Amino acid sequence: MQEIKAFLRFPQEHFSKPITYRLVKEYNLMINILRAEVAANKAGELIMDIEGSEQDIAEAIDFTAHEGIEFRILKSGITLDEERCVHCGACTSVCPSGALTLRRDDWSLVFAPEKCFACELCVKSCPVRAIVAVMHLNGTVLAG
Numbered sequence: 001m002q003e004i005k006a007f008l009r010f011p012q013e014h015f016s017k018p019i020t021y022r023l024v025k026e027y028n029l030m031i032n033i034l035r036a037e038v039a040a041n042k043a044g045e046l047i048m049d050i051e052g053s054e055q056d057i058a059e060a061i062d063f064t065a066h067e068g069i070e071f072r073i074l075k076s077g078i079t080l081d082e083e084r085c086v087h088c089g090a091c092t093s094v095c096p097s098g099a100l101t102l103r104r105d106d107w108s109l110v111f112a113p114e115k116c117f118a119c120e121l122c123v124k125s126c127p128v129r130a131i132v133a134v135m136h137l138n139g140t141v142l143a144g
């Protein structure tokens, strides 16, 4: 079994199609939706944890490509270079999970990795590049 975190962007015409249902039913995937931005007659975005066999996940990715859905495997997290961080708070305003916040008493940045779902929105927001996306490979953390 394999576990991945994925970002899916649906074109507008997929609004009424049961794509996640088909991923579960036809590709035997276990899905946990972490974030959903969907609205009638608009493109939609989902971030989800997906668990399944390597083959089922590969076939599901082929299926989404065939349907014109963007499917991106997200890296497993971020690292924060505390020496580089200037505590400007820019990353906290884009973080959808609450993993990055400013401490009220001294306005210093606090990172709660257990809340992070690796959307990487904070990486580009940091003016001093204190945040780096990382992935794990056989127990080794690799910079993204």
Ligand code: SF4
Pocket: 077, 078, 094, 095, 096, 097, 098, 099, 100, 115, 116, 117, 118, 119, 120, 121, 122, 123
């Ligand atoms: S990757 Fe960054 S913006 Fe996304 S949830 Fe994690 S800390 Fe927040």
Ligand code: SF4
Pocket: 080, 084, 085, 086, 087, 088, 089, 090, 091, 092, 109, 125, 126, 127, 128, 129, 130, 131
């Ligand atoms: S955007 Fe960068 S410098 Fe600003 S608080 Fe976040 S990590 Fe620190």
